[in-house]
Every structure is written in C-alpha cells, then in structure tokens.
Amino acid sequence: MQVEIDHCQCLGSVLLIDESIISPIPPNDFDSGIDEMKLIVSSLAPPSKQFFVIPTESIYSPDCAAGRDQLTKLASAVSDVTGKEDLVEHLRMLSLQKIATENGYTKIVLGTCTSRIACHVLEATVKGQGFSLAADIQYVDARWEIPVVLPLRDCLSEELNTLCNLDRFDSLKTIDVLQQPRSGINGLIASFVKLLQQENPSRESTIVRTAGKLTPFCFNRIPEVGDDNGHLASQRRQKKYNLKPNESLPPESFCIICNSPLKKTGSATFNDIDNGETRAAAACSSCQYQILPKDPSSLEYFYSLLPRSMSAQARDGNISHELLRDQIKDYMLSDSDDGT
Numbered sequence: 001m002q003v004e005i006d007h008c009q010c011l012g013s014v015l016l017i018d019e020s021i022i023s024p025i026p027p028n029d030f031d032s033g034i035d036e037m038k039l040i041v042s043s044l045a046p047p048s049k050q051f052f053v054i055p056t057e058s059i060y061s062p063d064c065a066a067g068r069d070q071l072t073k074l075a076s077a078v079s080d081v082t083g084k085e086d087l088v089e090h091l092r093m094l095s096l097q098k099i100a101t102e103n104g105y106t107k108i109v110l111g112t113c114t115s116r117i118a119c120h121v122l123e124a125t126v127k128g129q130g131f132s133l134a135a136d137i138q139y140v141d142a143r144w145e146i147p148v149v150l151p152l153r154d155c156l157s158e159e160l161n162t163l164c165n166l167d168r169f170d171s172l173k174t175i176d177v178l179q180q181p182r183s184g185i186n187g188l189i190a191s192f193v194k195l196l197q198q199e200n201p202s203r204e205s206t207i208v209r210t211a212g213k214l215t216p217f218c219f220n221r222i223p224e225v226g227d228d229n230g231h232l233a234s235q236r237r238q239k240k241y242n243l244k245p246n247e248s249l250p251p252e253s254f255c256i257i258c259n260s261p262l263k264k265t266g267s268a269t270f271n272d273i274d275n276g277e278t279r280a281a282a283a284c285s286s287c288q289y290q291i292l293p294k295d296p297s298s299l300e301y302f303y304s305l306l307p308r309s310m311s312a313q314a315r316d317g318n319i320s321h322e323l324l325r326d327q328i329k330d331y332m333l334s335d336s337d338d339g340t
Contacts, residue, residue, distance in 0.1 A: 013050040014041045015099055017092050021057055021068055022075050022084075023180045052099060056088075059095050059307045074305040077298075082127075082184030083290030090258045093144070094309050100146040107222075108148045115157035115197070117150075118204040121211040122189045127286040132260035134214035143219040143259060156204055158197070217261055255284040256310055257291055 016037060020030060034053060041051040060067030071091075078084045096108050117137050124133045135141065141148040152160070182190050196203040253262040262284055283292060293302050 013052060013103065013105070015052045015054060015096060017095050018053055018055040019088055019092070021055065021071060022088055025180070054095055054099055056091050056095055059091060059098055059309065070305060074302075077293060077302050077305060078291055080184070080290045082186055083287075085182060085184065085186050086258065086286075087291050090310075091307070093148075093259075094307060097144055097146055098309070105146060108144075108146050110148060110150055111152055112150050113152045113155045113157050113160060114208050115193070115204050117153065117211075118207040119186075119189050119193050121207050122193065123186055126185055126189065127290070129260065129284065129286050131263055132255075132284065133211060135217050135220065135261055137208065137211055137214075138216050138220040140220055140222050142222060143217070143254065143261070147222055149222075153208075156197075156201070158201065255287055256282040256306075257287040258284060260284050260286075 014037070016034070018030075038051055041049050055064055055068075057064050057067030057071045060070050075084060075087070078087055100108050120136060121133065124130065124136070135143065137153075139150055139153055141150075181187065193204065193207075254260065255262055293299060
C-alpha cells in the first residue's frame with residue numbers, strides 16, 4: 001500500500017506498509033518493488049521526499065520480533081478470509097496514523113480512486129455497513145487523529161493507468177508486483193466491478209455518485225485552524241454536501257476494530273469495555289460477524305491480541321461521551337418527569 005503523507009511545511013514522505021508477515025510475497029519480487037519505488041520517490045520534484053518501509057508488526061512496539069509474534073497470533077485468530085483481509089486494512093490505517101504522528105505530519109494522502117471506492121461501496125453494502133458507508137467515501141476523513149484526504153476520489157483507475165503510460169517524462173509509473181489478489185467477498189466484488197467497467201466504463205462513477213448522495217458525518221471535513229478563507233470554503237462544502245456543523249451533532253461512537261461510526265444501539269459504555277463485559281458490543285456488526293471469534297469465551301484472548309491503539313480509541317471515545325453526559329445531566333429530564 002503506497003501513500004503520500006503531506007507535512008505541515010509542504011514537505012512530504014511516501015510510506016509503504018510491509019504486510020508480508022500476513023500476506024507473503026516472494027523476496028525477490030518484494031525487493032525489486034521496493035527498489036523501483038525508491039527510484040520513483042528520488043526523482044520526484046523538490047523538495048526531496050523521504051521513503052519509509054514500515055512493517056505492520058511495528059504497530060505493537062519498536063521490537064518487531066515481539067510484534068511479529070503478536071500479529072501472527074491475531075491473524076490466526078480470524079478464520080474468515082474476508083474478515084482477515086479487512087483486519088489487515090484496518091491495521092494498515094493504524095500504521096499510517098502511527099508513523100504520521102511520530103513524524104509530525106498533518107495529513108495522510110491516499111491514492112484511493114473512483115474504481116476502488118466503487119468496490120468499497122458494494123463491499124460495505126454486502127457486509128451490512130450501510131450506516132457507516134458515507135464516512136469512508138468522502139474527500140476528507142477527520143475521525144482519525146491525523147486527517148485522511150482522497151485527492152484522486154474522482155479519477156478512474158483506467159484514467160490513471162493511461163496517464164502513467166502516456167507520460168513521456170517517465171515520472172509516473174505503476175507497480176503491480178506488491179498487489180495481492182483479493183479473495184472472499186472482496187474478491188468477488190472486485191471481479192464484478194471489473195466486469196461492469198468492461199461493459200460500460202461509466203458504471204464505477206455511477207456507483208460512487210449514487211453512494212455520494214448519503215449524508216456525510218461531521219468529521220468528513222478538515223478541522224478549522226482559524227483561516228478565514230478555509231472557514232468560508234468549509235461553509236461552502238457544508239452547504240454543498242449537506243454537512244451539519246459539529247456543535248449540532250452528538251458525539252459518535254466508533255467500532256473498536258475498524259473505527260466505523262456506530263449506531264447508538266450498537267455502542268458499549270467505557271465501563272463495559274474496561275471490565276471486559278459485552279466487549280463485542282463495541283464492534284460494528286460486520287466486525288462481529290467476520291472478525292471476532294464466535295465463541296464468547298475466546299473474546300478476551302482475541303482482544304488481548306489487538307494493538308493498544310485500537311482499544312485506546314474506543315476508550316477515549318466513550319470517555320468523551322461520559323464527560324458530555326456529566327455536563328448536561330442537570331438539564332435532562334428523568335423518565336418520571338411529565339414535562340410540566
């Protein structure tokens with residue numbers, strides 16, 4: 001997974017998450033892919049960009065050996081093929097967040113295009129993630145500590161490939177050697193969307209435009225930093241995309257696994273999570289079905305294998321909810337009050 005992370009001083013880095021511990025790649029192919037990426041990054045326009053290759057297991061600790069053992073156990077605990085792929089994707093985002101935070105970057109720029117978003121729309125629909133779908137397909141996703149932006153959201157993969165092939169300066173390239181074939185539900189959807197695209201190239205855009213009619217969440221904007229021009233632009237986006245201001249919306253609860261926003265009935269309290277009771281309620285229905293173990297007695301062991309940053313997100317979110325309740329409890333009516 002190749003992404004570019006923008007620095008607050010307009011510098012940048014390119015980051016590759018090494019997931020070979022979960023999805024093995026022949027060493028020669030991996031090394032040749034890395035060498036080609038380094039060459040591409042070194043030829044980018046000034047200022048010079050750093051190139052990071054970070055193993056997924058580093059999300060646990062700087063000691064990769066200990067993290068490798070923990071990650072291997074976590075992957076083995078997920079029996080569903082689709083669930084394992086989704087878990088790897090969630091861990092990838094946590095890895096990006098970790099590196100961005102450690103290096104002082106202010107945004108994570110992903111190369112996710114229309115074609116990939118179209119697949120995600122259908123995947124989320126099949127998996128029952130309709131409530132949270134709008135959060136994943138916007139230009140901006142600031143539910144994370146470091147906001148994520150998708151500048152290629154309106155570009156088809158075929159358009160990007162054509163651009164790379166026509167580039168006479170050879171500054172744009174595609175690298176397929178590190179792309180692992182998807183399987184399970186994700187693989188079926190990818191094959192289906194590819195077939196649709198072959199029949200009618202506009203189908204992918206139609207899928208994304210249709211999903212784009214969903215109302216975004218309040219975190220689908222870049223947080224304001226006191227810039228008047230940025231504030232006006234944000235107001236225009238709110239009007240265009242029907243975004244409500246932050247103060248008019250209740251705080252969201254998020255899935256402990258994938259960080260998707262949860263319906264109020266699907267969230268657990270901080271005490272539940274901290275005491276290990278009904279911990280599955282802190283996860284969305286898709287993660288409960290495809291990632292969490294079916295045997296309730298195995299839940300505690302599974303949660304012990306998760307990176308601390310995953311459980312910390314759920315705890316921090318629920319703590320903020322508790323603080324909000326404490327602030328407004330004096331103004332709330334009890335069930336016995338009749339309003340008179």
